[in-house]
Amino acid sequence: TQLLEQSPQFLSIQEGENLTVYCNSSSVFSSLQWYRQEPGEGPVLLVTVVTGGEVKKLKRLTFQFGDARKDSSLHITAAQPGDTGLYLCAGVKGGYQKVTFGTGTKLQVIP
Amino acid sequence: GAGVSQSPSNKVTEKGKDVELRCDPISGHTALYWYRQSLGQGLEFLIYFQGNSAPDKSGLPSDRFSAERTGGSVSTLTIQRTQQEDSAVYLCASSWSGGARWGEQFFGPGTRLTVL
Numbered sequence: 001t002q003l004l005e006q007s008p009q010f011l012s013i014q015e016g017e018n019l020t021v022y023c024n025s026s027s028v029f030s031s032l033q034w035y036r037q038e039p040g041e042g043p044v045l046l047v048t049v050v051t052g053g054e055v056k057k058l059k060r061l062t063f064q065f066g067d068a069r070k071d072s073s074l075h076i077t078a079a080q081p082g083d084t085g086l087y088l089c090a091g092v093k094g095g096y097q098k099v100t101f102g103t104g105t106k107l108q109v110i111p
Numbered sequence: 112g113a114g115v116s117q118s119p120s121n122k123v124t125e126k127g128k129d130v131e132l133r134c135d136p137i138s139g140h141t142a143l144y145w146y147r148q149s150l151g152q153g154l155e156f157l158i159y160f161q162g163n164s165a166p167d168k169s170g171l172p173s174d175r176f177s178a179e180r181t182g183g184s185v186s187t188l189t190i191q192r193t194q195q196e197d198s199a200v201y202l203c204a205s206s207w208s209g210g211a212r213w214g215e216q217f218f219g220p221g222t223r224l225t226v227l
Binding site: 012040090096102106 | 146206220
């Protein structure tokens with residue numbers, strides 16, 4: 001059973017367009033992380049959100065944690081070819097439970 | 112500072128042979144994870160070590176897979192009698208435990224395993 005579902009699974013857009021990636025779960029998480037992975041490398045942490053309703057901005061990227069802490073979204077404004085990669089959300093529960101990764105969204109930004 | 116390192120970076124082996132993959136986590140990180148990733152796919156959880164607790168082995172796909180973590184630091188993932196479907200990139204990650212940064216994972220570059 002996949003606890004964290006991401007949508008869309010694949011996204012191919014033109015440079016300059018906006019996009020939103022969703023990460024949904026029926027479980028409550030104490031925090032949620034977003035990672036980006038480029039070909040041939042390991043994922044790299046972009047942000048962690050910990051409070052329901054929290055919004056964090058990282059340049060053109062905006063991350064939001066749902067009020068009920070069950071879902072999150074990543075919005076990219078004016079996408080650039082450098083944004084191309086695999087985007088992964090990951091949920092953290094209380095205690096020393098393992099981190100659970102989402103299904104992933106593969107983004108391609110065409111120049 | 113030193114990040115997570117993995118060795119070898121690439122491993123080509125013949126079907127039926129055993130392989131060992133090594134992970135050196137960031138010093139001070141008590142949690143260590145192994146994942147498997149097929150080309151262009153998401154991460155498949157394999158095993159999770161947290162301090163001195165018994166590891167969570169729930170993701171290991173078969174009894175051919177095993178892992179250990181010695182002295183709470185270096186970890187080795189062993190695959191016995193490799194099969195072609197074992198071909199993938201094996202990623203290791205370590206993280207802090209406790210505090211606001213709990214669970215934030217730092218990944219190594221991965222080991223690309225090819226079983227011929």
